């Protein structure tokens with residue numbers, strides 16, 4: 001009986017192999033605006049069909065798949081959004097992250113050839129994806145990162161007391177989301193967003209939307225090669241950890257340590273895996289994603305990042321919960 005109960009099946013493996021179907025279902029639902037319509041009151045196959053302008057058969061397929069994935073919940077005879085869907089996937093809400101989730105599916109066609117990327121003999125590129133960054137890529141990328149980065153930026157500003165700080169240097173700051181959010185809470189601050197040239201054009205666009213051109217400037221450059229400006233007492237390096245290896249990260253951290261004002265703080269807000277290297281799913285997948293770009297990057301654990309900060313000279317290092325399962329904030333202080 002016990003043996004019968006513990007017999008393994010192929011179901012888990014099959015569902016993992018169908019992962020792309022889940023991803024595509026989510027993408028289609030966002031593109032069709034299913035979750036906005038459900039939030040507005042469509043709750044049956046018929047109502048969804050007329051709200052989306054699709055057949056009732058396809059509405060049923062989509063709604064049933066979304067419910068099985070856990071994106072929708074059934075209450076009585078009607079469907080409603082799961083709590084995270086209601087918060088993050090209803091268009092018009094400030095917390096809407098549709099652009100980021102749709103963007104995440106943009107390299108579908110490369111993933112099916114992952115084996116080829118894993119067995120390639122091509123020499124690695126330090127900057128991976130960014131070696132060939134074009135204006136169009138930067139625009140598409142940061143319209144997406146802005147939607148998710150702003151929420152993270154507000155959380156950062158809520159968690160980190162910057163009352164006595166003067167100037168943030170945001171390395172790989174992308175849309176400028178972290179600095180924009182910090183300035184809402186700490187309007188006395190100045191900030192510099194350093195990123196590749198095509199990205200800084202996008203940064204300026206977002207900064208202007210918030211009327212913060214005076215407070216937030218941009219610096220076009222490669223943080224692995226170019227010097228850092230003087231005068232910052234806070235450095236943020238958010239969501240660009242798995243793109244690099246220990247050696248490159250060490251160089252960046254040492255350069256940051258030199259440039260920081262004495263007593264200043266360096267925050268690595270990174271996609272970290274468990275210290276045992278047997279999880280965490282999202283960050284681990286960002287690590288393998290780097291194979292597609294031919295970089296030297298991989299997923300790093302919290303204790304590894306802590307040790308990189310120590311080696312660079314930082315003290316009082318703390319590992320802080322940030323967005324569990326996604327990002328950890330690891331902070332080091334430059335001695336005064």
Ligand SMILES: C[S@@+](CC[C@H](N)C(=O)[O-])C[C@H]1O[C@@H](n2cnc3c(N)ncnc32)[C@H](O)[C@@H]1O
Nearest residue numbers: 149172173174195196221222223224238239240
């Ligand atoms: C995933 S985005 C994160 C953007 C922003 N930090 C946020 O969290 O919203 C990664 C950013 O790091 C930038 N980046 C990566 N490597 C860089 C480098 N070597 N020099 C400058 N920027 C870099 C990319 O261009 C991109 O804007």
